[in-house]
Amino acid sequence: MNTGKTVNLQPPPANADKADELEAMGKAATQRKGEVRLGREVQARIGQQLRGMYDEVVNQGVPKHIDDLVRRLTDQDDGVA
Amino acid sequence: MKLDPAIRDQVLATVPSLRAFAISLSGNVDRADDLVQETLLRALAHIDSFQPGTNMPAWLFTILRNLFRSEYRKRRREVEDADGRYAETLKSHPEQTGRVEFNEFRAALAKLPSDQREALILVGASGFSYEDAAAICGCAVGTIKSRVNRARTRLADLLAIDNVDDFGPDRATRAVLAGGGRS
Incomplete structure (x- = not known):
């Protein structure tokens, strides 16, 4: 009863119990959702660490050489490129 | 060029986040800063193609990502x-x-595979909507969603964090169990 891998390739025999089919469908659906269903706490932790790492850089602000560059390029009268 | 200071300020305001993104893509602070600089040069050279009132961060991120991608193909090994x-x-x-x-x-x-890492960072750290992230990466919204999902799942896996309720033993215990061998 365990068709395992390829649900689509082999349509179940006519009298295969509906239950199997439904189960397979249900399983596919849960698995798809399962991707998302990581658990709030886990997601929160991942998000927190991710932002922590990112914000370390963000909090460094605009490096001086980049600030200078942008101002220089945008203040001059003739074209940039 | 004389640029509207308001636009210039929008550009500058995006730089910190742009840098963080660049570092996460390139994995290297120096290269990231080069990338940011190159991005700004291009952006300012083509500032006419930016429509005021639209999303400046998304515009700059798109340029940076494209630059990175074209360079990345040449230097894949280094980054992978x-x-x-x-x-x-x-x-x-x-x-x-x-x-x-x-x-x-x-x-x-x-x-993580770079496309998953990128998606996760855009959505989870840079704070872009799925739609903006999709536009930045030039792919469908659904693709971004699934990359983000896969990235999270894989991270949870790698970090061995799971729903504690589901799995009972804490991480240290599980490490012992997993590594414990047979005897």
């Missing part, structure tokens, strides 16, 4: 060695979270 490099470059500011946990997280992040 992410395990080492990406983790290493960022190792220097450990205060915020526990040092070990933090480095572990970075190492895990570095192991």
Whole structure:
């Protein structure tokens, strides 16, 4: 009863119990959702660490050489490129 | 060029986040800064194609990502060695979270395929909507969603964090169980 891998390739025999089919469908659906269903706490932790790492850089602000560059390029009268 | 100061300020305001994104893509602070500079040069040279009132960060991120991608193809090996490099470059500011946990997280992040890492960062750290992230990456919204999902799942895996309720033993215990061998 365990068709395992390829649900689509082999349509179940006519009298295969509906239950199997439904189960397979249900399983596919849960698995798809399962991707998302990581658990709030886990997601929160991942998000927190991710932002922590990112914000370390963000909090460094605009490096001086980049600030200078942008101002220089945008203040001059003739074209940039 | 004389640029509307308001536009210039929008550009400058995006730089910190742009840098963070660049570092997460390239895994290297120096290269990231080059990338940011190159991005700004291009952006300012083509500032006419930016429509005021639209999303400046998304516009700049798109340029940076494209630059990175075209360069990346040439230097793939260097970056895919992410395990080492990406983790290493960022190792220097450990205060915020526990040092070990933090480095572990970075190492895990570095192991993700780059498209997943990128999607996760755009949505989870840069704060873009799925729609903006999709526009930045030039793919469908659904693709971004699924990349983000896969990235999260894989990270949770790599970090061995799961729903504690489901799995009972804490991480240390599970490590012992997993590594314990047979005898």
